[in-house]
Amino acid sequence: MISNLDKKKFNKVWQRILSSDRILLVSHINPDVDAISSLGVLIEVLKTYNKKYIAFAEKKGDDYHYLPNFEDVISDKDELLGRVGDEFNGGIKAKEDFLKYFDLVIIVDCGSIERTFISENIHIAANLMLETFIVEIDHHLPVKTYANIEIKTQLSSATELLYYFLKENKLEINRNMANCILAGILTDTGNFLYSSVNEKTLEISSEMMSLGAQFPKLLNSTWRNKNxxxxxxxxxxxxxxxxxxxxxxxxxxxxxxxxxxxxxxxxxxxxxxxxxxxxxxxxxxxxxxxxxxxxxxxxxxxxxxxxxxxxxxxxxxxxxxxxxxxxxxxxxxxxxxxxxxxxxxxxxxx
Missing domain, CATH: 3.10.310.30 (Diaminopimelate Epimerase; Chain A, domain 1)
Structure with missing residues:
Protein backbone atom coordinates (compact mmCIF):
# COMPACT_ATOMS: atom_id res chain seq x y z
CA MET A 1 0.00 0.00 0.00
CA ILE A 2 2.72 2.47 1.02
CA SER A 3 6.02 2.14 -0.82
CA ASN A 4 9.39 2.11 0.88
CA LEU A 5 10.16 5.37 -0.91
CA ASP A 6 7.09 7.01 0.63
CA LYS A 7 8.08 5.67 4.06
CA LYS A 8 11.48 7.33 3.70
CA LYS A 9 9.74 10.56 2.66
CA PHE A 10 7.49 10.35 5.73
CA ASN A 11 10.60 10.13 7.90
CA LYS A 12 12.18 13.11 6.15
CA VAL A 13 9.01 15.18 6.58
CA TRP A 14 8.94 14.38 10.28
CA GLN A 15 12.56 15.43 10.68
CA ARG A 16 11.71 18.69 8.89
CA ILE A 17 8.84 19.30 11.29
CA LEU A 18 11.09 18.69 14.29
CA SER A 19 13.75 21.09 12.99
CA SER A 20 11.30 23.85 11.98
CA ASP A 21 10.18 26.70 14.23
CA ARG A 22 7.47 28.26 12.06
CA ILE A 23 5.16 26.07 10.00
CA LEU A 24 2.39 26.95 7.56
CA LEU A 25 -0.32 24.36 6.87
CA VAL A 26 -2.36 24.78 3.68
CA SER A 27 -5.22 22.95 2.00
CA HIS A 28 -7.33 23.71 -1.05
CA ILE A 29 -9.77 26.51 -1.74
CA ASN A 30 -13.38 25.70 -0.77
CA PRO A 31 -12.12 22.89 1.47
CA ASP A 32 -14.14 19.75 2.04
CA VAL A 33 -14.19 17.50 5.10
CA ASP A 34 -11.06 15.61 4.05
CA ALA A 35 -9.14 18.87 3.61
CA ILE A 36 -10.16 20.35 6.98
CA SER A 37 -9.65 17.00 8.70
CA SER A 38 -6.15 16.68 7.24
CA LEU A 39 -5.27 20.10 8.63
CA GLY A 40 -6.81 19.01 11.93
CA VAL A 41 -4.54 15.96 12.15
CA LEU A 42 -1.40 18.03 11.51
CA ILE A 43 -2.49 20.74 13.94
CA GLU A 44 -2.77 18.09 16.67
CA VAL A 45 0.78 16.95 15.92
CA LEU A 46 2.17 20.49 16.00
CA LYS A 47 0.34 21.31 19.22
CA THR A 48 1.80 18.20 20.87
CA TYR A 49 5.32 19.32 19.99
CA ASN A 50 4.73 23.01 20.80
CA LYS A 51 5.39 24.20 17.26
CA LYS A 52 4.39 27.66 16.03
CA TYR A 53 1.96 27.20 13.16
CA ILE A 54 -0.70 28.88 11.06
CA ALA A 55 -3.32 26.86 9.14
CA PHE A 56 -5.03 28.21 6.02
CA ALA A 57 -7.76 27.08 3.61
CA GLU A 58 -9.31 29.83 1.50
CA LYS A 59 -13.12 30.10 1.65
CA LYS A 60 -13.53 27.65 4.50
CA GLY A 61 -17.23 27.40 5.22
CA ASP A 62 -18.90 27.02 8.59
CA ASP A 63 -20.19 23.55 7.78
CA TYR A 64 -17.42 21.68 9.53
CA HIS A 65 -17.46 23.23 12.98
CA TYR A 66 -17.77 19.73 14.47
CA LEU A 67 -14.26 18.79 13.30
CA PRO A 68 -11.36 19.09 15.77
CA ASN A 69 -9.25 22.26 15.29
CA PHE A 70 -11.73 23.72 12.80
CA GLU A 71 -11.53 27.09 14.53
CA ASP A 72 -7.73 27.21 14.03
CA VAL A 73 -8.02 27.27 10.23
CA ILE A 74 -7.92 30.75 8.66
CA SER A 75 -10.34 31.10 5.74
CA ASP A 76 -9.30 34.38 4.12
CA LYS A 77 -5.93 35.31 2.62
CA ASP A 78 -6.13 38.89 3.86
CA GLU A 79 -6.65 37.54 7.36
CA LEU A 80 -3.69 35.20 6.79
CA LEU A 81 -1.40 38.12 5.91
CA GLY A 82 -2.57 39.95 9.01
CA ARG A 83 -1.94 36.95 11.26
CA VAL A 84 1.54 36.45 9.81
CA GLY A 85 2.28 40.12 10.47
CA ASP A 86 0.99 39.94 14.04
CA GLU A 87 2.99 36.85 14.91
CA PHE A 88 6.19 37.26 12.91
CA ASN A 89 6.51 40.87 11.68
CA GLY A 90 5.94 43.06 14.71
CA GLY A 91 2.27 43.63 14.00
CA ILE A 92 2.86 44.94 10.47
CA LYS A 93 0.72 43.16 7.88
CA ALA A 94 2.77 40.77 5.76
CA LYS A 95 3.13 41.20 1.99
CA GLU A 96 3.03 38.70 -0.88
CA ASP A 97 6.49 37.39 0.03
CA PHE A 98 5.11 36.20 3.39
CA LEU A 99 6.45 32.66 2.96
CA LYS A 100 9.85 34.04 4.02
CA TYR A 101 8.57 33.97 7.60
CA PHE A 102 8.15 30.19 7.53
CA ASP A 103 10.70 27.40 7.71
CA LEU A 104 8.26 24.81 6.43
CA VAL A 105 5.04 24.76 4.39
CA ILE A 106 2.95 21.58 4.34
CA ILE A 107 0.26 21.40 1.66
CA VAL A 108 -2.37 18.67 1.94
CA ASP A 109 -5.15 17.35 -0.33
CA CYS A 110 -4.68 20.02 -3.01
CA GLY A 111 -4.38 18.10 -6.27
CA SER A 112 -2.62 21.03 -7.95
CA ILE A 113 -0.67 24.11 -6.88
CA GLU A 114 -3.41 26.40 -8.23
CA ARG A 115 -5.89 25.08 -5.67
CA THR A 116 -3.72 26.23 -2.76
CA PHE A 117 -4.65 29.89 -3.35
CA ILE A 118 -1.00 30.72 -2.62
CA SER A 119 0.47 29.52 -5.92
CA GLU A 120 1.79 32.99 -6.77
CA ASN A 121 3.42 33.22 -3.34
CA ILE A 122 5.12 29.88 -3.90
CA HIS A 123 6.48 31.17 -7.21
CA ILE A 124 7.67 34.36 -5.49
CA ALA A 125 9.45 32.27 -2.86
CA ALA A 126 11.16 30.26 -5.60
CA ASN A 127 12.21 33.40 -7.50
CA LEU A 128 13.61 34.95 -4.32
CA MET A 129 15.41 31.68 -3.56
CA LEU A 130 13.94 31.62 -0.08
CA GLU A 131 14.93 28.74 2.18
CA THR A 132 11.31 27.90 2.93
CA PHE A 133 10.91 24.13 2.52
CA ILE A 134 7.70 22.92 0.86
CA VAL A 135 6.07 19.52 1.37
CA GLU A 136 3.04 18.23 -0.53
CA ILE A 137 0.97 15.32 0.81
CA ASP A 138 -1.90 14.27 -1.42
CA HIS A 139 -3.94 11.27 -2.51
CA HIS A 140 -4.69 12.55 -6.03
CA LEU A 141 -2.83 11.79 -9.24
CA PRO A 142 0.24 14.03 -9.72
CA VAL A 143 -0.36 17.11 -11.88
CA LYS A 144 2.69 19.36 -11.44
CA THR A 145 5.89 19.07 -9.46
CA TYR A 146 6.65 22.07 -7.28
CA ALA A 147 7.46 20.89 -3.74
CA ASN A 148 10.78 19.84 -2.21
CA ILE A 149 9.16 16.62 -1.03
CA GLU A 150 6.06 15.23 -2.72
CA ILE A 151 4.09 12.29 -1.36
CA LYS A 152 1.30 11.45 -3.80
CA THR A 153 -0.26 8.05 -3.24
CA GLN A 154 -3.73 7.14 -4.42
CA LEU A 155 -5.70 6.16 -1.34
CA SER A 156 -9.26 6.68 -0.17
CA SER A 157 -8.51 10.08 1.37
CA ALA A 158 -5.74 12.44 2.43
CA THR A 159 -6.42 11.52 6.05
CA GLU A 160 -5.73 7.86 5.29
CA LEU A 161 -2.36 8.92 3.88
CA LEU A 162 -1.68 10.94 7.04
CA TYR A 163 -2.55 7.84 9.09
CA TYR A 164 0.44 6.11 7.49
CA PHE A 165 2.58 9.18 8.17
CA LEU A 166 1.71 8.96 11.87
CA LYS A 167 2.31 5.22 12.01
CA GLU A 168 5.63 5.35 10.18
CA ASN A 169 6.94 7.96 12.61
CA LYS A 170 5.49 6.16 15.64
CA LEU A 171 3.31 9.12 16.62
CA GLU A 172 0.45 8.49 19.01
CA ILE A 173 -3.02 8.94 17.54
CA ASN A 174 -5.28 10.72 20.02
CA ARG A 175 -9.06 11.01 19.91
CA ASN A 176 -9.07 14.24 17.91
CA MET A 177 -6.79 12.72 15.29
CA ALA A 178 -8.95 9.60 15.15
CA ASN A 179 -12.08 11.69 14.52
CA CYS A 180 -10.33 13.63 11.76
CA ILE A 181 -8.96 10.52 10.05
CA LEU A 182 -12.33 8.75 10.12
CA ALA A 183 -14.19 11.88 8.94
CA GLY A 184 -11.90 12.23 5.92
CA ILE A 185 -12.29 8.57 4.99
CA LEU A 186 -16.07 8.62 5.44
CA THR A 187 -16.70 11.62 3.21
CA ASP A 188 -14.16 10.84 0.49
CA THR A 189 -15.53 7.30 0.11
CA GLY A 190 -19.22 8.19 0.19
CA ASN A 191 -19.57 6.31 3.49
CA PHE A 192 -17.47 3.36 2.22
CA LEU A 193 -19.38 3.03 -1.08
CA TYR A 194 -16.62 3.97 -3.55
CA SER A 195 -14.19 1.58 -5.19
CA SER A 196 -11.27 3.31 -3.40
CA VAL A 197 -12.29 1.39 -0.26
CA ASN A 198 -10.32 -1.75 0.47
CA GLU A 199 -9.69 -4.04 3.40
CA LYS A 200 -7.03 -1.74 4.85
CA THR A 201 -9.34 1.29 4.66
CA LEU A 202 -11.90 -0.56 6.77
CA GLU A 203 -9.22 -1.74 9.20
CA ILE A 204 -8.02 1.84 9.70
CA SER A 205 -11.59 3.06 10.22
CA SER A 206 -12.19 0.34 12.81
CA GLU A 207 -8.96 1.27 14.57
CA MET A 208 -10.01 4.93 14.66
CA MET A 209 -13.28 4.00 16.33
CA SER A 210 -11.38 1.96 18.92
CA LEU A 211 -9.34 5.12 19.60
CA GLY A 212 -12.45 7.18 20.25
CA ALA A 213 -13.68 8.36 16.84
CA GLN A 214 -17.43 8.92 17.03
CA PHE A 215 -18.84 7.18 13.97
CA PRO A 216 -22.56 7.97 14.57
CA LYS A 217 -21.83 11.65 15.28
CA LEU A 218 -19.64 11.98 12.19
CA LEU A 219 -22.22 10.25 10.02
CA ASN A 220 -24.95 12.57 11.26
CA SER A 221 -22.72 15.62 10.71
CA THR A 222 -21.51 14.68 7.22
CA TRP A 223 -24.46 12.91 5.61
CA ARG A 224 -27.66 13.33 7.63
CA ASN A 225 -27.30 17.09 7.68
CA LYS A 226 -29.12 18.32 4.58
CA ASN A 227 -31.33 21.37 4.97
Whole structure:
Protein backbone atom coordinates (compact mmCIF):
# COMPACT_ATOMS: atom_id res chain seq x y z
CA MET A 1 0.00 0.00 0.00
CA ILE A 2 2.72 2.47 1.02
CA SER A 3 6.02 2.14 -0.82
CA ASN A 4 9.39 2.11 0.88
CA LEU A 5 10.16 5.37 -0.91
CA ASP A 6 7.09 7.01 0.63
CA LYS A 7 8.08 5.67 4.06
CA LYS A 8 11.48 7.33 3.70
CA LYS A 9 9.74 10.56 2.66
CA PHE A 10 7.49 10.35 5.73
CA ASN A 11 10.60 10.13 7.90
CA LYS A 12 12.18 13.11 6.15
CA VAL A 13 9.01 15.18 6.58
CA TRP A 14 8.94 14.38 10.28
CA GLN A 15 12.56 15.43 10.68
CA ARG A 16 11.71 18.69 8.89
CA ILE A 17 8.84 19.30 11.29
CA LEU A 18 11.09 18.69 14.29
CA SER A 19 13.75 21.09 12.99
CA SER A 20 11.30 23.85 11.98
CA ASP A 21 10.18 26.70 14.23
CA ARG A 22 7.47 28.26 12.06
CA ILE A 23 5.16 26.07 10.00
CA LEU A 24 2.39 26.95 7.56
CA LEU A 25 -0.32 24.36 6.87
CA VAL A 26 -2.36 24.78 3.68
CA SER A 27 -5.22 22.95 2.00
CA HIS A 28 -7.33 23.71 -1.05
CA ILE A 29 -9.77 26.51 -1.74
CA ASN A 30 -13.38 25.70 -0.77
CA PRO A 31 -12.12 22.89 1.47
CA ASP A 32 -14.14 19.75 2.04
CA VAL A 33 -14.19 17.50 5.10
CA ASP A 34 -11.06 15.61 4.05
CA ALA A 35 -9.14 18.87 3.61
CA ILE A 36 -10.16 20.35 6.98
CA SER A 37 -9.65 17.00 8.70
CA SER A 38 -6.15 16.68 7.24
CA LEU A 39 -5.27 20.10 8.63
CA GLY A 40 -6.81 19.01 11.93
CA VAL A 41 -4.54 15.96 12.15
CA LEU A 42 -1.40 18.03 11.51
CA ILE A 43 -2.49 20.74 13.94
CA GLU A 44 -2.77 18.09 16.67
CA VAL A 45 0.78 16.95 15.92
CA LEU A 46 2.17 20.49 16.00
CA LYS A 47 0.34 21.31 19.22
CA THR A 48 1.80 18.20 20.87
CA TYR A 49 5.32 19.32 19.99
CA ASN A 50 4.73 23.01 20.80
CA LYS A 51 5.39 24.20 17.26
CA LYS A 52 4.39 27.66 16.03
CA TYR A 53 1.96 27.20 13.16
CA ILE A 54 -0.70 28.88 11.06
CA ALA A 55 -3.32 26.86 9.14
CA PHE A 56 -5.03 28.21 6.02
CA ALA A 57 -7.76 27.08 3.61
CA GLU A 58 -9.31 29.83 1.50
CA LYS A 59 -13.12 30.10 1.65
CA LYS A 60 -13.53 27.65 4.50
CA GLY A 61 -17.23 27.40 5.22
CA ASP A 62 -18.90 27.02 8.59
CA ASP A 63 -20.19 23.55 7.78
CA TYR A 64 -17.42 21.68 9.53
CA HIS A 65 -17.46 23.23 12.98
CA TYR A 66 -17.77 19.73 14.47
CA LEU A 67 -14.26 18.79 13.30
CA PRO A 68 -11.36 19.09 15.77
CA ASN A 69 -9.25 22.26 15.29
CA PHE A 70 -11.73 23.72 12.80
CA GLU A 71 -11.53 27.09 14.53
CA ASP A 72 -7.73 27.21 14.03
CA VAL A 73 -8.02 27.27 10.23
CA ILE A 74 -7.92 30.75 8.66
CA SER A 75 -10.34 31.10 5.74
CA ASP A 76 -9.30 34.38 4.12
CA LYS A 77 -5.93 35.31 2.62
CA ASP A 78 -6.13 38.89 3.86
CA GLU A 79 -6.65 37.54 7.36
CA LEU A 80 -3.69 35.20 6.79
CA LEU A 81 -1.40 38.12 5.91
CA GLY A 82 -2.57 39.95 9.01
CA ARG A 83 -1.94 36.95 11.26
CA VAL A 84 1.54 36.45 9.81
CA GLY A 85 2.28 40.12 10.47
CA ASP A 86 0.99 39.94 14.04
CA GLU A 87 2.99 36.85 14.91
CA PHE A 88 6.19 37.26 12.91
CA ASN A 89 6.51 40.87 11.68
CA GLY A 90 5.94 43.06 14.71
CA GLY A 91 2.27 43.63 14.00
CA ILE A 92 2.86 44.94 10.47
CA LYS A 93 0.72 43.16 7.88
CA ALA A 94 2.77 40.77 5.76
CA LYS A 95 3.13 41.20 1.99
CA GLU A 96 3.03 38.70 -0.88
CA ASP A 97 6.49 37.39 0.03
CA PHE A 98 5.11 36.20 3.39
CA LEU A 99 6.45 32.66 2.96
CA LYS A 100 9.85 34.04 4.02
CA TYR A 101 8.57 33.97 7.60
CA PHE A 102 8.15 30.19 7.53
CA ASP A 103 10.70 27.40 7.71
CA LEU A 104 8.26 24.81 6.43
CA VAL A 105 5.04 24.76 4.39
CA ILE A 106 2.95 21.58 4.34
CA ILE A 107 0.26 21.40 1.66
CA VAL A 108 -2.37 18.67 1.94
CA ASP A 109 -5.15 17.35 -0.33
CA CYS A 110 -4.68 20.02 -3.01
CA GLY A 111 -4.38 18.10 -6.27
CA SER A 112 -2.62 21.03 -7.95
CA ILE A 113 -0.67 24.11 -6.88
CA GLU A 114 -3.41 26.40 -8.23
CA ARG A 115 -5.89 25.08 -5.67
CA THR A 116 -3.72 26.23 -2.76
CA PHE A 117 -4.65 29.89 -3.35
CA ILE A 118 -1.00 30.72 -2.62
CA SER A 119 0.47 29.52 -5.92
CA GLU A 120 1.79 32.99 -6.77
CA ASN A 121 3.42 33.22 -3.34
CA ILE A 122 5.12 29.88 -3.90
CA HIS A 123 6.48 31.17 -7.21
CA ILE A 124 7.67 34.36 -5.49
CA ALA A 125 9.45 32.27 -2.86
CA ALA A 126 11.16 30.26 -5.60
CA ASN A 127 12.21 33.40 -7.50
CA LEU A 128 13.61 34.95 -4.32
CA MET A 129 15.41 31.68 -3.56
CA LEU A 130 13.94 31.62 -0.08
CA GLU A 131 14.93 28.74 2.18
CA THR A 132 11.31 27.90 2.93
CA PHE A 133 10.91 24.13 2.52
CA ILE A 134 7.70 22.92 0.86
CA VAL A 135 6.07 19.52 1.37
CA GLU A 136 3.04 18.23 -0.53
CA ILE A 137 0.97 15.32 0.81
CA ASP A 138 -1.90 14.27 -1.42
CA HIS A 139 -3.94 11.27 -2.51
CA HIS A 140 -4.69 12.55 -6.03
CA LEU A 141 -2.83 11.79 -9.24
CA PRO A 142 0.24 14.03 -9.72
CA VAL A 143 -0.36 17.11 -11.88
CA LYS A 144 2.69 19.36 -11.44
CA THR A 145 5.89 19.07 -9.46
CA TYR A 146 6.65 22.07 -7.28
CA ALA A 147 7.46 20.89 -3.74
CA ASN A 148 10.78 19.84 -2.21
CA ILE A 149 9.16 16.62 -1.03
CA GLU A 150 6.06 15.23 -2.72
CA ILE A 151 4.09 12.29 -1.36
CA LYS A 152 1.30 11.45 -3.80
CA THR A 153 -0.26 8.05 -3.24
CA GLN A 154 -3.73 7.14 -4.42
CA LEU A 155 -5.70 6.16 -1.34
CA SER A 156 -9.26 6.68 -0.17
CA SER A 157 -8.51 10.08 1.37
CA ALA A 158 -5.74 12.44 2.43
CA THR A 159 -6.42 11.52 6.05
CA GLU A 160 -5.73 7.86 5.29
CA LEU A 161 -2.36 8.92 3.88
CA LEU A 162 -1.68 10.94 7.04
CA TYR A 163 -2.55 7.84 9.09
CA TYR A 164 0.44 6.11 7.49
CA PHE A 165 2.58 9.18 8.17
CA LEU A 166 1.71 8.96 11.87
CA LYS A 167 2.31 5.22 12.01
CA GLU A 168 5.63 5.35 10.18
CA ASN A 169 6.94 7.96 12.61
CA LYS A 170 5.49 6.16 15.64
CA LEU A 171 3.31 9.12 16.62
CA GLU A 172 0.45 8.49 19.01
CA ILE A 173 -3.02 8.94 17.54
CA ASN A 174 -5.28 10.72 20.02
CA ARG A 175 -9.06 11.01 19.91
CA ASN A 176 -9.07 14.24 17.91
CA MET A 177 -6.79 12.72 15.29
CA ALA A 178 -8.95 9.60 15.15
CA ASN A 179 -12.08 11.69 14.52
CA CYS A 180 -10.33 13.63 11.76
CA ILE A 181 -8.96 10.52 10.05
CA LEU A 182 -12.33 8.75 10.12
CA ALA A 183 -14.19 11.88 8.94
CA GLY A 184 -11.90 12.23 5.92
CA ILE A 185 -12.29 8.57 4.99
CA LEU A 186 -16.07 8.62 5.44
CA THR A 187 -16.70 11.62 3.21
CA ASP A 188 -14.16 10.84 0.49
CA THR A 189 -15.53 7.30 0.11
CA GLY A 190 -19.22 8.19 0.19
CA ASN A 191 -19.57 6.31 3.49
CA PHE A 192 -17.47 3.36 2.22
CA LEU A 193 -19.38 3.03 -1.08
CA TYR A 194 -16.62 3.97 -3.55
CA SER A 195 -14.19 1.58 -5.19
CA SER A 196 -11.27 3.31 -3.40
CA VAL A 197 -12.29 1.39 -0.26
CA ASN A 198 -10.32 -1.75 0.47
CA GLU A 199 -9.69 -4.04 3.40
CA LYS A 200 -7.03 -1.74 4.85
CA THR A 201 -9.34 1.29 4.66
CA LEU A 202 -11.90 -0.56 6.77
CA GLU A 203 -9.22 -1.74 9.20
CA ILE A 204 -8.02 1.84 9.70
CA SER A 205 -11.59 3.06 10.22
CA SER A 206 -12.19 0.34 12.81
CA GLU A 207 -8.96 1.27 14.57
CA MET A 208 -10.01 4.93 14.66
CA MET A 209 -13.28 4.00 16.33
CA SER A 210 -11.38 1.96 18.92
CA LEU A 211 -9.34 5.12 19.60
CA GLY A 212 -12.45 7.18 20.25
CA ALA A 213 -13.68 8.36 16.84
CA GLN A 214 -17.43 8.92 17.03
CA PHE A 215 -18.84 7.18 13.97
CA PRO A 216 -22.56 7.97 14.57
CA LYS A 217 -21.83 11.65 15.28
CA LEU A 218 -19.64 11.98 12.19
CA LEU A 219 -22.22 10.25 10.02
CA ASN A 220 -24.95 12.57 11.26
CA SER A 221 -22.72 15.62 10.71
CA THR A 222 -21.51 14.68 7.22
CA TRP A 223 -24.46 12.91 5.61
CA ARG A 224 -27.66 13.33 7.63
CA ASN A 225 -27.30 17.09 7.68
CA LYS A 226 -29.12 18.32 4.58
CA ASN A 227 -31.33 21.37 4.97
CA UNK A 228 -34.42 22.31 2.98
CA UNK A 229 -32.53 24.67 0.67
CA UNK A 230 -29.96 22.03 -0.22
CA UNK A 231 -32.74 19.59 -1.02
CA UNK A 232 -34.17 22.17 -3.44
CA UNK A 233 -30.78 22.40 -5.18
CA UNK A 234 -30.74 18.63 -5.43
CA UNK A 235 -34.16 18.85 -7.05
CA UNK A 236 -32.97 21.38 -9.63
CA UNK A 237 -29.90 19.26 -10.45
CA UNK A 238 -32.01 16.13 -10.89
CA UNK A 239 -34.59 18.02 -12.94
CA UNK A 240 -31.81 19.12 -15.31
CA UNK A 241 -30.36 15.60 -15.54
CA UNK A 242 -29.94 14.27 -19.09
CA UNK A 243 -28.28 11.25 -20.71
CA UNK A 244 -26.27 11.17 -23.92
CA UNK A 245 -27.15 7.68 -25.18
CA UNK A 246 -24.42 7.70 -27.81
CA UNK A 247 -21.63 7.98 -25.24
CA UNK A 248 -23.54 6.76 -22.15
CA UNK A 249 -22.75 9.96 -20.29
CA UNK A 250 -25.22 11.42 -17.82
CA UNK A 251 -24.90 15.11 -17.03
CA UNK A 252 -26.61 17.87 -15.14
CA UNK A 253 -26.12 21.62 -15.13
CA UNK A 254 -26.62 24.31 -12.51
CA UNK A 255 -26.39 27.81 -13.95
CA UNK A 256 -25.32 30.87 -12.02
CA UNK A 257 -28.94 32.04 -12.10
CA UNK A 258 -30.06 28.74 -10.57
CA UNK A 259 -27.58 28.97 -7.72
CA UNK A 260 -28.01 32.69 -7.20
CA UNK A 261 -31.74 32.17 -6.73
CA UNK A 262 -30.98 29.92 -3.77
CA UNK A 263 -28.29 32.27 -2.43
CA UNK A 264 -30.86 35.05 -2.34
CA UNK A 265 -32.81 32.87 0.07
CA UNK A 266 -29.86 31.79 2.19
CA UNK A 267 -26.05 31.73 2.12
CA UNK A 268 -26.05 28.61 4.27
CA UNK A 269 -24.97 26.02 1.69
CA UNK A 270 -22.75 23.05 2.49
CA UNK A 271 -19.43 23.07 0.63
CA UNK A 272 -19.90 19.35 -0.03
CA UNK A 273 -23.32 19.60 -1.67
CA UNK A 274 -22.07 19.33 -5.26
CA UNK A 275 -19.88 16.36 -4.42
CA UNK A 276 -22.91 14.68 -2.84
CA UNK A 277 -25.03 15.34 -5.93
CA UNK A 278 -22.53 13.96 -8.43
CA UNK A 279 -21.90 10.95 -6.18
CA UNK A 280 -25.63 10.23 -6.22
CA UNK A 281 -25.71 10.66 -10.01
CA UNK A 282 -22.98 8.02 -10.32
CA UNK A 283 -25.47 5.39 -9.11
CA UNK A 284 -27.38 5.75 -12.41
CA UNK A 285 -27.21 2.33 -14.07
CA UNK A 286 -27.53 3.67 -17.64
CA UNK A 287 -24.39 5.82 -17.48
CA UNK A 288 -20.71 4.91 -17.72
CA UNK A 289 -19.68 8.45 -16.75
CA UNK A 290 -21.54 11.27 -14.99
CA UNK A 291 -20.78 14.99 -15.11
CA UNK A 292 -22.07 17.87 -13.00
CA UNK A 293 -21.40 21.39 -14.30
CA UNK A 294 -22.16 24.44 -12.18
CA UNK A 295 -21.37 28.15 -12.38
CA UNK A 296 -20.79 29.05 -8.75
CA UNK A 297 -19.20 32.40 -9.65
CA UNK A 298 -19.90 34.50 -12.75
CA UNK A 299 -17.70 33.30 -15.60
CA UNK A 300 -16.22 30.33 -13.74
CA UNK A 301 -17.63 26.87 -14.44
CA UNK A 302 -16.67 23.90 -12.31
CA UNK A 303 -17.08 20.33 -13.47
CA UNK A 304 -17.17 17.14 -11.40
CA UNK A 305 -16.72 13.76 -13.09
CA UNK A 306 -17.42 10.29 -11.72
CA UNK A 307 -17.34 6.80 -13.18
CA UNK A 308 -20.87 5.40 -13.21
CA UNK A 309 -22.24 2.33 -11.48
CA UNK A 310 -21.10 0.11 -14.38
CA UNK A 311 -17.61 0.61 -12.89
CA UNK A 312 -15.99 0.21 -16.31
CA UNK A 313 -12.28 0.85 -16.71
CA UNK A 314 -12.63 4.54 -17.52
CA UNK A 315 -10.15 7.18 -16.42
CA UNK A 316 -12.08 10.41 -15.77
CA UNK A 317 -8.91 12.08 -14.44
CA UNK A 318 -7.50 11.84 -17.95
CA UNK A 319 -10.64 13.53 -19.28
CA UNK A 320 -10.43 16.25 -16.62
CA UNK A 321 -6.79 16.90 -17.53
CA UNK A 322 -7.87 18.13 -20.98
CA UNK A 323 -9.54 21.01 -19.18
CA UNK A 324 -6.64 21.66 -16.82
CA UNK A 325 -8.07 19.60 -13.99
CA UNK A 326 -7.24 16.29 -12.37
CA UNK A 327 -8.08 13.92 -9.57
CA UNK A 328 -8.52 10.17 -9.34
CA UNK A 329 -9.17 7.61 -12.04
CA UNK A 330 -12.81 7.30 -10.97
CA UNK A 331 -13.43 10.80 -9.56
CA UNK A 332 -12.01 14.04 -10.93
CA UNK A 333 -12.77 17.71 -11.49
CA UNK A 334 -11.84 20.79 -13.48
CA UNK A 335 -12.64 24.47 -13.91
CA UNK A 336 -13.06 26.47 -17.13
CA UNK A 337 -14.03 30.03 -17.91
CA UNK A 338 -17.38 30.72 -19.50
CA UNK A 339 -21.07 31.22 -18.85
CA UNK A 340 -23.80 28.58 -18.79
CA UNK A 341 -26.86 29.63 -20.82
CA UNK A 342 -30.07 27.76 -21.58
CA UNK A 343 -31.63 27.99 -25.04
CA UNK A 344 -34.46 25.88 -26.42
CA UNK A 345 -34.35 23.57 -23.41
CA UNK A 346 -30.64 22.91 -23.99
CA UNK A 347 -27.56 24.16 -22.15
CA UNK A 348 -24.43 25.56 -23.71
CA UNK A 349 -21.28 27.34 -22.57
CA UNK A 350 -20.47 30.75 -23.99
Missing amino acids: FLEMKIWGTALNNLKINKKYNIAFSVLSYEDLNLFRNISQDLSSDIFGDIVAFMSSLSEANVVLLLREEEPGKIKGSLRVGSSDKDIDVACLASYFGGGGHKKAAGFMVEGKIVKENNRFKIQ
